[in-house]
Structure formats: C-alpha cells, structure tokens
Amino acid sequence: MKRRPIVVAVLVAGFAGEAPAQDYRVRIDGSAQAVSFRGLQADSIAATQVVASPSGGQQTPDGYAVRCAGGATYCYYFRPGEIQRGLPATTTAHVVMWGLGVTGLSARATGRVLGDLSGSQTWPGMEPAVQLIEGFLEYQRSMLTARAGRQLLTSRLEQLGFDGASLRGHWDDYAIDLGAYGGWGLGQAAALPVGSPALNPLDEWRPRERQILAGVEAGWLHRYADVRGEYRREIDPLDNNIVSERASFSAVSQLRAWHAAAGADVNLAEGHLGSADLSLTFLQPRYALTAGARRYRPYFSLWTLWGAFSPVPYHAVHSSGEWRATGALSLNARAEWYRYQDAGVSTGLVAGLQDHGWRVSAGARMTMGSAWSADATAGLERGPGAAAEFADIALGYAPSQTVSLAVYGGALARPLELRYYDARSRWIGGRGEMQLTSQRRLWGDIAFIGDDRDRPDDAASSMGQVRMRAGFSIAFGSGADRTPLPPARRTPR
Secondary structure, three states: OOOHHHHHHHHHHHHHHHOOOOEEEEEEEEEEEEEEEOOEEEEEEEHHHOEEOOOOOEEOOOOOEOEOOOOOOEEEEEEEOOOEEEOEEEEEEEEEEEOOOOOOEEEEEEEEEEEEOOOOOOOOOOOOOEEEEEEEEEEEEOOEEEEEEEEEEOOOOOOEEEEEEEEEEEEOOOOEEEEEEEEEEOOOOOOOOOOOOOOOOOHHHOOOOOOEEEEEEEEEEOOOEEEEEEEEEEEOOOOOOEEEEEEEEEEEEEEOOEEEEEEEEEEOOOOEEEEEEEEEEEEOOOEEEEEEEEEEOOOOOOOOOHHHHOOOOEEEEEEEEEEEOOOOEEEEEEEEEEEEOOOOOOOOOOOOOOOEEEEEEEEEEEEEOOOEEEEEEEEEEEEOOEEEEEEEEEEEEOOOOOEEEEEEEEEEEEOEOOOOOEEEEEEEEEEEEEEEEOOEEEEEEEEEEEEEEEOOOOOOEEEEEEEEEEEEEEEEEEOOOOOOOOOOOOOOO
C-alpha cells in the first residue's frame, strides 16, 4: 500500500511510452498529506451510577452529560475519541492516445490510486485503492462523435458516471446539438457501482444490480442565446421499476452589457419541481452587478431511504457586486436571504423554531507591483439551528514566473443552536510552488491548525496539529505539439 501510488504512476508512464499509438499525451498528478483528527466515541453507563450535574441535569461521575430514557437501565453519552493520524496519498493519471490507424479514433482514460502511507487506514475514502474514473474510445467524424466505455455525464442533472455508449451530433447550419446515451450507471457522485462495499451506508436497502441508464440531450446555440435540455431515466433491471426520472432546462443569453441565466429541473418520477434559479448580471469595465433568485430541493433516487423524510425546498434571493476601485484594488460583496418551505410537522416541544436565514460576505484583492498580491474575505451566516463566522487573509509573492510563495491565515466559528459541540478553528500556514518546466510542477504546503469543540461538560476537546501537504504534476507525450490543428468550425449566427 505504501508504494502503490508511485508504482502505478510509473506503470502508466511506461505503458504510454511503449504503446503502439502514433501519438499520446499523459498527465500525472500526485499528492500526499499528513493529517490528524478526532471524533466522538459513543459510550454508556448504568442508570444507577448517574449523578446530578451543577446545572441540574444528569452526568457521569467523571463529568460527561448523559441522555437517559424514562425507566431505562442504561444512559448514553459521547466522549472525545482517540486522536487518529494518517498519511493519505493519491495519484491521478490521464492518458490520451490518437492516430490509432483509423481516422478520427482516439482513446482516453483517467484513473486514480489511493492509499494511506502510514498504514493506519484511518482516513476515509481510501477504498477501493484503484479506481477508473473514465476510460473510453472516441470516434469523431465530421458532425458526429461516438463514445464507448466508462464516461462521465456533466449537466444540470448533476454529474453521473456510466459504462456504455453515447452519440452526439452537431449541425452548424442550424446551430443545433443532439445527443443520446445509455448504459449501466455508477453510484451517485461516485466512480463506483452502487453495489460496491465502499458505498455502504444503507446495506440491504441498496439495489442488488446496477441501474440501467438512458437519456437524451438537445441544445441550440444562437448568437445571443444558448438553450439546453435533457431527459434522463434510470431503471432497476431486476423488476423494471423506475429508479429515477428527471428532466432539465437551462438558458444563457448575453446582449451587450447584460448577461442572463435561468434553469430548472423536474423530478418526473415523483411529480414535483426540483431546483431552479434565475440571475441577471450587468457588466461594465469598472464594475459588475448581479441579482437573482433560486430554489433548492435536495434530490434522492427512489431506492434510497431519504425520500421518506419528505425534504422540503428553500427559496432564496441574492445579490453580489464587484468594483475595481483602482488598477490595483478590487472589492466584492455578496448577500443572500433564504426561507424554507413549511414542512408541515408539529414542533410543540420546541417552540419558535426558525425557518429562514441569511448570509453575507465581503472581500478585497490588491496587487502591489508585479510580484505581490493580497486577498482578504470575511463573512457571517445565521440560519436554522446553526451559524457561521469566518475570516481569512492571504499574501502572495511571485518573484518570477517559475516560483510563487504565499502565507495565509484565518478563523472559523460554527455555533449550534439545538445541540452542544460548537466548533472553533484557527489556522496559519504557507505554500510554495515551483514550475520546473511548462510540463512539470512541484508544490508544498504547511499549516498550523487549532481546533476547539466547546461543550459545558467534560466532553469538550481541543486539538492542535501541523498539517503538511505536498504534490507534483508532470505531463509528457509524443507529437502532441506537432499535430496540425483540426479544421475551423464556422461560428453560428
């Protein structure tokens, strides 16, 4: 496990170097970090051993607040867990090969290798150790593009991977794009099948087979507008029941100094509107102003348990602006107010629950000569059940095009309304980056972090740590810069 990220990177590079393809391009990114963290550990105590706390509640003899049900034999509580330390590392490789003997045919693959170099296996998300993110053959001729293999869909209906085929066509004369895709889907927001043990929060509630995925896309690109729509359906192959059925629409338009964007998605399987947004921006050389509204409703596939909780959407209005005060100083600010839709539940035991909130932030950026720059941001948020206050600042120095240095610091407080364990964090650190060549880059980062979890009992904890990160990026290939450019495509009018 300790050598696996480096070994795979070398194998990928060696394979690309020996491949029979006429041309290829490889990019490898690697990083590792030293981290430590501590959570809460569940514990219990016999109800007969519970004592009264100074505030009139109940606690253990050593000072931990407990939760006791009426007549129960045991009471339950949380205590700070042991400090866990890890050295997670990841290597990602992206390979493109073309000139395979068939005009228009190319191969693309992106994969990553994960591992905890400390051997402790405490850092989450390290399994499986080898993951294929994308890997497909692409055939492109004239106005058609066909792909077969593992692909990622990126659209308004969120990113989703699948193993299958896709076909897309572009008609320049009519400024129209049409596409269709289908195959076996991967887990939501994951490069793994839904049945993978790594995606195991729901156990037997997960489908036993991968869903069958199919969808169509359409777009119209005009001189002043870009309009897109998509329909997607997922089916359980065991009983042919619908797992998900959704559609989306989006439009972007720009006319002189005005830029407008709008979009919405519909959950057809459940028969309700999902998320939607609308924004209008006014652009000028010295400033930009934006105002808009949005609706957010969380989405869950029909097989999940979360839909049974009937999540409600929230509606928000927001505005933001940026002003270039001078050639060296620019200021920005953003504000948003939101309200949750009535959930239709009784809260008689807890009166006066809040259903709305707001958030504001402001920042500035200054350049001092050709080498120095400074950024600062601060913000506040007040919402149902929690709040946030944060501020951060960074100072950068780039004495040349190959070296850049920065120091940064900040603080974050997250007080909670309905439960204990408020969090307060502070950090200060530095980062350096060296561009060895146009294709090779090294970087490193070190930060001193303090983290406090406030409670009125002995479950409060404080942990300071030094967090170190380092990484590299390297790219190489054959003939990439010598290959002629493809024929120009006429701009739609």
